Amino acid sequence: MKKLQMVDLNSQYLDIKEQVDASIQEVLNNSTFINGPQVASFKNNLATYLNTNHVIPCANGTDALQIALMALELKPDDEVITVDFTFAATVEVIQLLGLTSVLIDVEEDTFNMSITALKKAITPKTKAIIPVHLFGQCANMEAILEIAKEHNLHVIEDTAQALGAEYIFSDGTSKKAGTMGTIGTTSFFPSKNLGCYGDGGAIFTNNDELAHKLKGIVNHGMYKRYYYDVVGVNSRLDSIQAAILDTKLPFLDTYNKARQKAATYYNNAFKNCELITTPITSSFSTHVFHQYTLKIGAGKRDELHEYLKELNIPNAIYYPVALHSQKAYYNENVIEDNFANTNRLIEQVISLPMHTALETEQLEFITNAILKYLNNTY
Numbered sequence: 001m002k003k004l005q006m007v008d009l010n011s012q013y014l015d016i017k018e019q020v021d022a023s024i025q026e027v028l029n030n031s032t033f034i035n036g037p038q039v040a041s042f043k044n045n046l047a048t049y050l051n052t053n054h055v056i057p058c059a060n061g062t063d064a065l066q067i068a069l070m071a072l073e074l075k076p077d078d079e080v081i082t083v084d085f086t087f088a089a090t091v092e093v094i095q096l097l098g099l100t101s102v103l104i105d106v107e108e109d110t111f112n113m114s115i116t117a118l119k120k121a122i123t124p125k126t127k128a129i130i131p132v133h134l135f136g137q138c139a140n141m142e143a144i145l146e147i148a149k150e151h152n153l154h155v156i157e158d159t160a161q162a163l164g165a166e167y168i169f170s171d172g173t174s175k176k177a178g179t180m181g182t183i184g185t186t187s188f189f190p191s192k193n194l195g196c197y198g199d200g201g202a203i204f205t206n207n208d209e210l211a212h213k214l215k216g217i218v219n220h221g222m223y224k225r226y227y228y229d230v231v232g233v234n235s236r237l238d239s240i241q242a243a244i245l246d247t248k249l250p251f252l253d254t255y256n257k258a259r260q261k262a263a264t265y266y267n268n269a270f271k272n273c274e275l276i277t278t279p280i281t282s283s284f285s286t287h288v289f290h291q292y293t294l295k296i297g298a299g300k301r302d303e304l305h306e307y308l309k310e311l312n313i314p315n316a317i318y319y320p321v322a323l324h325s326q327k328a329y330y331n332e333n334v335i336e337d338n339f340a341n342t343n344r345l346i347e348q349v350i351s352l353p354m355h356t357a358l359e360t361e362q363l364e365f366i367t368n369a370i371l372k373y374l375n376n377t378y
């Protein structure tokens with residue numbers, strides 16, 4: 001059996017080695033390391049794939065979120081609502097910009113932004129909402145967009161974990177994750193659904209004016225060479241990363257299908273185990289399984305985690321601590337009851353190996369080990 005890994009980047013690389021190597025070699029031959037033609041090509045191809053008007057590449061997914069917020073020109077007291085159960089980048093950038101982050105609970109079944117909590121959290125100071133399409137499926141965007149419209153709020157979709165997922169509106173139309181709100185952001189960190197071989201990110205919008213602003217901010221606030229109109233940052237996707245991404249983009253749907261296939265295998269294997277709750281796919285979104293995350297009942301999660309470690313079966317707890325309980329984001333006025341779902345999830349969730357090269361033999365080994373352990377201890 002091939003070595004088990006949480007994410008197997010090497011197998012994926014070897015499958016397309018010739019194409020990737022050639023695309024990198026081309027950058028080396030031309031030595032257009034920054035802003036080469038590969039960046040423009042990838043940007044246009046991604047915009048076509050997403051069916052969005054503008055894609056602005058940048059250095060990573062965290063910068064993408066920060067730059068998106070900068071473009072909205074929020075003021076120090078403004079509140080930005082995001083979820084308590086996510087990677088820290090989302091809340092970090094809100095605080096870095098001196099804005100007030102308002103963390104809210106998630107839905108217990110989908111791990112995505114709770115609509116009830118969102119309605120409760122809105123105040124006259126609220127200016128933006130950042131839903132995170134966690135683990136590969138979209139948050140309830142129809143509800144979020146409706147609330148945003150009613151209160152005149154911006155919506156930034158953190159699509160770092162869900163590139164390629166589709167949202168299905170109640171009228172039957174669908175849109176790609178990241179293209180429904182005011183601005184969408186993503187990350188091309190190597191383990192993401194579309195990963196480069198270093199750091200990378202991008203920002204999406206359909207709004208021409210915002211696109212213009214964003215393009216300036218990623219480049220020091222410079223619109224005309226050496227004239228600075230706004231305070232910007234230096235955040236670029238380099239040509240080598242763009243070349244790799246442009247080569248990989250045509251495979252994104254195939255990669256996501258491979259993830260879905262592995263998820264289906266896991267789901268079927270676990271369906272009769274009472275201690276396991278397999279991931280729920282919402283009726284309004286496809287799921288591209290950035291993570292395959294189980295909930296383990298009867299307080300058995302930590303034991304299972306240790307047991308799998310002993311067997312060298314990779315697994316991870318995403319996320320072990322709610323953001324509202326982290327030292328950096330702790331607030332003494334916090335009401336724990338408002339985070340009932342997150343507080344439960346951090347004790348129950350466990351993520352299993354998920355990538356594009358999982359073989360049946362590996363899936364069988366992982367699921368058998370988990371079932372054997374849970375069935376014996378129950």
Ligand SMILES: *Cc1c(COP(=O)(O)O)cnc(C)c1O
Nearest residue numbers: 060061062087089160161187189
């Ligand atoms: C990975 C990730 C980010 C940050 O992306 P980087 O490219 O690592 O900066 C932001 N938000 C979420 C939800 C992520 O998973």
